[in-house]
Amino acid sequence: MASLPDPKPPSGAADLENPVTDPAEPSSADPAVTSVVRRWRREDLTEKAGLILRGLGTLFSVIAFVVMASNKHGDWQDFDKYEEYRYLVAISVLAFLYSAAQLGRQVHRFSSGKDLLSPRTSVFVDFGGDQIIAYLLISAASAAIPMTNRMRQGGDNLFTDASSAAISMAFFAFFALALSAMLSGYKLSKQTYI
Amino acid sequence: MASLPDPKPPSGAADLENPVTDPAEPSSADPAVTSVVRRWRREDLTEKAGLILRGLGTLFSVIAFVVMASNKHGDWQDFDKYEEYRYLVAISVLAFLYSAAQLGRQVHRFSSGKDLLSPRTSVFVDFGGDQIIAYLLISAASAAIPMTNRMRQGGDNLFTDASSAAISMAFFAFFALALSAMLSGYKLSKQTYI
Numbered sequence: 001m002a003s004l005p006d007p008k009p010p011s012g013a014a015d016l017e018n019p020v021t022d023p024a025e026p027s028s029a030d031p032a033v034t035s036v037v038r039r040w041r042r043e044d045l046t047e048k049a050g051l052i053l054r055g056l057g058t059l060f061s062v063i064a065f066v067v068m069a070s071n072k073h074g075d076w077q078d079f080d081k082y083e084e085y086r087y088l089v090a091i092s093v094l095a096f097l098y099s100a101a102q103l104g105r106q107v108h109r110f111s112s113g114k115d116l117l118s119p120r121t122s123v124f125v126d127f128g129g130d131q132i133i134a135y136l137l138i139s140a141a142s143a144a145i146p147m148t149n150r151m152r153q154g155g156d157n158l159f160t161d162a163s164s165a166a167i168s169m170a171f172f173a174f175f176a177l178a179l180s181a182m183l184s185g186y187k188l189s190k191q192t193y194i
Numbered sequence: 195m196a197s198l199p200d201p202k203p204p205s206g207a208a209d210l211e212n213p214v215t216d217p218a219e220p221s222s223a224d225p226a227v228t229s230v231v232r233r234w235r236r237e238d239l240t241e242k243a244g245l246i247l248r249g250l251g252t253l254f255s256v257i258a259f260v261v262m263a264s265n266k267h268g269d270w271q272d273f274d275k276y277e278e279y280r281y282l283v284a285i286s287v288l289a290f291l292y293s294a295a296q297l298g299r300q301v302h303r304f305s306s307g308k309d310l311l312s313p314r315t316s317v318f319v320d321f322g323g324d325q326i327i328a329y330l331l332i333s334a335a336s337a338a339i340p341m342t343n344r345m346r347q348g349g350d351n352l353f354t355d356a357s358s359a360a361i362s363m364a365f366f367a368f369f370a371l372a373l374s375a376m377l378s379g380y381k382l383s384k385q386t387y388i
Contacts, residue, residue: 082340083340083343084340123383127379128376131325131372131375131376134329135328135329135332135372138329138332138333138336139332139333139335139336140336141333142332142333142334142336142337143336143337143339143340145337146276146277146278146337146340146341147340147341149277178325178329181325182322182325185321185378185379185382186382188379188380188382188383189317189382189383
């Protein structure tokens with residue numbers, strides 16, 4: 001939500017001598033055109049930021065899933081003996097599926113220029129979906145922390161280290177999707193109905 | 195985000211016979227005026243819904259705080275011996291302070307007609323604030339659940355019952371604030387820059 005710096009400050013003197021300075025932007029002197037170009041740039045930036053955040057969400061949630069699901073060392077050191085850890089596995093799979101699907105949709109939109117949903121639906125799906133998955137991720141990560149803390153008081157081992165790693169990854173996925181939800185809210189506010 | 199039902203469907207025949215049917219809406223025949231009136235009603239409704247949700251958030255978080263903070267029955271049955279329960283107390287106080295402040299601001303706006311913040315800032319503060327407090331509340335409630343579950347496997351008593359009640363109240367406060375965040379997102383999308 002930071003205001004974007006204008007890359008080309010209006011330099012009146014240069015314009016008078018030489019009205020068309022940059023061949024790539026032939027009509028930079030026209031304020032209406034400048035405004036539209038700036039809006040395109042801004043939309044492009046939020047689009048790219050959304051893509052990166054979803055990509056990070058996908059990556060972190062799949063790492064959380066893999067690390068936790070492979071965390072079986074026999075005896076009491078099996079992740080599936082603890083409801084917190086099973087919950088974390090379930091939610092990280094869900095987060096992975098959601099963010100991979102969103103990523104696929106966005107890449108398809110980039111390549112074909114067409115969205116699978118109408119622009120209006122799309123903004124609301126982005127906004128609601130990111131927020132719900134972010135709530136689930138922080139819930140799963142928070143639930144798994146106290147038990148891991150208690151186990152680590154008895155000493156660290158492979159099992160507790162892997163659990164901590166998976167929890168951290170789930171938190172990173174949460175941050176990515178929470179930022180993505182904030183960005184979708186920002187997009188909502190910039191939506192035009194022309 | 196449900197579409198609001200139009201309370202007065204346009205009945206062409208009645209309009210022809212009797213153009214002014216309702217004295218409260220003298221210019222319902224003029225489409226521009228109807229549209230403005232409908233927008234006022236919609237804004238009024240989202241404003242009231244926001245007020246109710248913040249009120250519920252305040253109520254539930256203060257109950258969660260009081261129930262958990264008074265949950266001391268000696269020996270192992272003291273809430274402050276468990277980090278999950280201390281976290282829940284801290285977050286429910288924070289949620290109470292935030293939603294009470296927001297409620298106060300909104301009531302002040304209703305009574306005086308002036309907001310303490312500019313409309314633009316206000317929408318972003320509402321949106322970001324509700325979301326952050328909702329994340330904290332679901333995190334605290336989720337963290338406190340597994341321990342309470344394990345204790346209740348050994349048998350229910352006053353301590354576990356009070357803990358469960360406080361957790362439920364924190365969840366209700368979370369739902370109220372998460373809905374309020376969604377509503378703020380909807381308001382963002384309806385914001386006009388005229």
